[in-house]
Amino acid sequence: MIFPPLNEQMDLIRRGTVDLLPEEELVRKIERSLSTGQPLVIKQGFDPTAPDIHLGHTVGIRKLRHFQQLGHQVVVIIGDYTAMVGDPSEKNSTRPRLTHDDVMAHAKTYQEQFFKILNREKTIVRFNGDWFSKMRFDEIMGLAARFTVARMLERDDFARRYAALLPISIHEFFYPLMQGYDSVVIKSDVELGATEQKFNLVIGRQIQKEYGIEPQIILTLPVLEGVDGKQRMSKSLGNYIGIDEAPTEIYGKTMSIPDEVIYRYFELISDIDSDELKHIAGLLASPQTNPRDVKKYLGRTLVRMYHGELASTEAETAFEQIFVKKNIPDEMPEFKLETQVHRIDDLIVMAGLAENKSEARRLVQGGGVSLNSEKVTDPYAEITVREETVLKVGKRKFIRLLN
C-alpha cells in the first residue's frame, strides 16, 4: 500500500472536522505509518437503534471513506450490545432498551447501507457483542472500577439531567465504558464521532491507557441539522432524509431545508470538492443569488450520489412539474377500489393518506384535499369514481384511484 504524503493526508482528514485531539499525536502516527507501511486503524461505532441510515449518519461514514481513500484500515463497530444500553448522549431521558433480535435485524440493513459509501472489501465489521457477551462479572467490575461517579457526572447531559432531578440509571454509566472498551479490543488509532460523542471518545483514550494500549486520536464531526434546520437530523424527530429513499423524496426534502443550512449540507454530506465548495459559499454570500437555485443544485447532487446522474435530473424535472407548475405527477402509487361510490373521508383512509377518519375530515376541512385538481370542501361528500381519479392530500401526497 502506498500512502499519500503527510500533508495531503492531514488536509483530507481535517476537512469538516471540529476536534482533532491531540493533532500532533496523529501526525506522529501517520509518520510512523508512512515509514512502516502499516495502515492506521480507524474506528467508528454505530448503534443500530433504528433500521435506516440517513444523511446525518453519512457525515461520519464519509469521513471513514476519506480514511479509506488514504489507505487506512476502517473498522466499523456495530454496537449490538451497546444499543441495548442506549447512548445517553444528548438525551434528556433514559432511552428504551432494545432487544437483541431488534438490534440484529437493524444491523443487517445498516450494513447494506454502509457500503453505498464505504468500500466493502476494505472495511472490517465487528459486533461488540462478540466480546461483551463473553465478559465475566469480575472483568466488568474491573472496567467499572477505573472511573468515578464524579467523572461521569462531568458529562453535560448527565449533569443536566442530574440537576433537573431527572432519573439516571446506573447502566447508562456503562455506555462510555463499553464504547471505550471496544477501542481496547480493536486497538484503534483514531476514533470518529459526532461532537456530542466527545466525552465517550475521550473515555476511550483513557481506557486504552489503562489497558496499556497506545491511546486513540479523537476526531469529532458536526451534527447535521435535519430538514427543519434546527434540530439534529433524526428519524424519531421525523426531519431526516434516508439514503434509501426515492430520488423524488431526496430531492423534495432537500428543497424544504431552510436557507441557513444549505452550505452545511454541501460541506458535510456532499461529495463536491473543496474548490467547488468555495464557489458555493461565494454564491450564497451574493445578493444576486436566489438561494433556491443553490438548493436545487444541492438536491441534484445528493440524488446523484445515491441514485446516479439520470435520476437526479429526473427528480428535478418531476419536482418542477409538481411544485412549480402545479401539475399532477406522471407516476404515483395506485389504489384499486372495490366499488365506485365512497365518502371522501373513507376514501382518504382507505388509500392510506390519513390514519383515521377524523384526521381525514380535518384535512378536507383544512382545504388540503383535492380530486383531479378540484378542491373538496365537504368532509362527508359522496364521491363516485367512474374512471381514473387522482386524489391529492396535502402538498405532496398523490394517489391514483382505479376502478
Next chain:
RNA sequence: GGGGAGAUUGCGGAGCGGUCAAACGCAUCAGACUGUAAAUCUGCCGGCAAAUGCCUUCGGAGGUUCGAAUCCUCCUCUCCCCA
C-alpha cells in the same frame, strides 16, 4: 431503613368532586403568502358518528359517590431530604 414531593392527551404545563376530551405554550398537520426557505397569519390538533350523541384517556388495580383527572386504599415508578 425513615420522612417528604410527585406521575395529566407528542413535549412542557394548568386542573384540586359535576360546566373536563381536559386551559395555555411548543411541536405536528392543513391552508394563505412564498422559493415545498425563513418570518407572519388562519384553522385543526383522542376515536366513532350527519347530529343533540357515544366510546376510550389523566401511572396501575380496587373503593367511596347519583357523579372522580380531582376523595380513600393498595401497588408501580421518579425526585428530594435524613440515615
